[in-house]
Amino acid sequence: MKEAPLRNVTQLIERGLAPVEHRLELEKVAQRYAVTVPPALAALIDPADRSDPIARQFVPDARELEITADENADPIGDDAHSPVEGVVHRYPDRVLLKLVHVCAVYCRFCFRREMVGPGKPTMLSKSALAGALDYIRSHQEIWEVILTGGDPLVLSPRRLREIMKALAAVEHVKVIRIHTRMPVAEPERISPELVRALKAKGKAVYVAVHVNHPRELTSAARSACARLADAGIPLVSQSVLLAGVNDDARTLTDLMRALVECRIKPYYLHHGDLAPGTGHLRTELAQGQDLMRALRGRVSGLCQPTYVLDLPGGYGKSPIGPNYLSGAAGEYVIDDYKGEHHRYADSVTARS
Numbered sequence: 001m002k003e004a005p006l007r008n009v010t011q012l013i014e015r016g017l018a019p020v021e022h023r024l025e026l027e028k029v030a031q032r033y034a035v036t037v038p039p040a041l042a043a044l045i046d047p048a049d050r051s052d053p054i055a056r057q058f059v060p061d062a063r064e065l066e067i068t069a070d071e072n073a074d075p076i077g078d079d080a081h082s083p084v085e086g087v088v089h090r091y092p093d094r095v096l097l098k099l100v101h102v103c104a105v106y107c108r109f110c111f112r113r114e115m116v117g118p119g120k121p122t123m124l125s126k127s128a129l130a131g132a133l134d135y136i137r138s139h140q141e142i143w144e145v146i147l148t149g150g151d152p153l154v155l156s157p158r159r160l161r162e163i164m165k166a167l168a169a170v171e172h173v174k175v176i177r178i179h180t181r182m183p184v185a186e187p188e189r190i191s192p193e194l195v196r197a198l199k200a201k202g203k204a205v206y207v208a209v210h211v212n213h214p215r216e217l218t219s220a221a222r223s224a225c226a227r228l229a230d231a232g233i234p235l236v237s238q239s240v241l242l243a244g245v246n247d248d249a250r251t252l253t254d255l256m257r258a259l260v261e262c263r264i265k266p267y268y269l270h271h272g273d274l275a276p277g278t279g280h281l282r283t284e285l286a287q288g289q290d291l292m293r294a295l296r297g298r299v300s301g302l303c304q305p306t307y308v309l310d311l312p313g314g315y316g317k318s319p320i321g322p323n324y325l326s327g328a329a330g331e332y333v334i335d336d337y338k339g340e341h342h343r344y345a346d347s348v349t350a351r352s
């Protein structure tokens with residue numbers, strides 16, 4: 001019989017994955033923020049290791065009750081850019097289409113933690129989806145549609161096929177990108193039928209896989225990614241820099257290399273958002289920059305993600321370094337990967 005996901009504190013304690021002495025606080029956390037740990041991820045947790053990096057991402061922590069003044073239920077300002085239900089139109093040429101509010105696993109650092117999980121609407125209603133598709137059809141400037149949520153791959157292949165067909169029919173939409181944690185959370189769900197459902201005639205379909213620790217890329221997860229890549233779907237990654245999970249050069253190196261080995265191009269390394277109760281998982285910007293410098297020195301260019309911060313207030317993503325260029329025109333100084341400085345004149349020959 002298929003093993004069921006762990007969906008509450010009692011189940012986590014019984015499996016030895018959460019400390020019984022914190023039961024009361026953890027119950028309070030679970031009342032506020034969704035809890036689900038699927039078998040594939042539960043199996044990766046070492047119950048003897050109180051700082052296990054997989055547990056830190058998915059097992060509730062009493063510190064989630066500590067909410068600071070600068071944390072916000074909508075930390076990246078989705079609401080301010082939502083012209084119709086389910087659509088976020090922050091940048092001119094692309095929109096998010098938030099199809100569902102459920103996930104196969106609930107991450108403790110999630111920037112949409114106030115909007116996802118049981119007790120929230122599970123998915124866009126039929127009429128809201130129709131309104132969202134109308135919005136996309138009527139805005140010629142939309143070149144890319146990003147399916148997100150929650151996790152859009154919780155939808156059945158039949159529902160996904162319908163949505164991809166509707167998007168494929170929009171002439172000005174050229175790219176459809178699907179953001180998901182499913183290949184690591186429930187690898188078996190990336191079935192040949194689901195992969196076929198992601199085809200959109202005449203459009204480029206990308207899948208962005210969310211992975212934060214190299215241990216998440218089990219052989220089953222690697223096979224799930226291979227099924228997508230073998231079907232001609234380009235894969236990119238997004239990871240979140242998290243204290244005690246991947247905030248050291250060795251882990252990040254292993255993660256980025258493992259992604260590239262799985263034919264997943266590292267895309268974004270996100271600085272942790274100011275989501276409520278996530279302070280214990282955030283790092284400092286300077287630490288993130290140091291780690292990016294370390295990566296630049298030790299691993300292939302293929303393995304380099306862009307380190308970004310989603311600005312609070314809905315102003316979008318900004319790359320946050322590190323910066324290798326200083327000085328001014330005519331006397332630039334450029335740092336190499338070892339941190340040594342080099343002058344660069346930036347001379348050009350005048351063109352007629």
Ligand code: SF4
Pocket residue numbers: 102103104105106107109110111112113116149150151181210
């Ligand atoms: S899978 Fe994504 S949306 Fe779902 S809880 Fe994790 S980070 Fe949030």
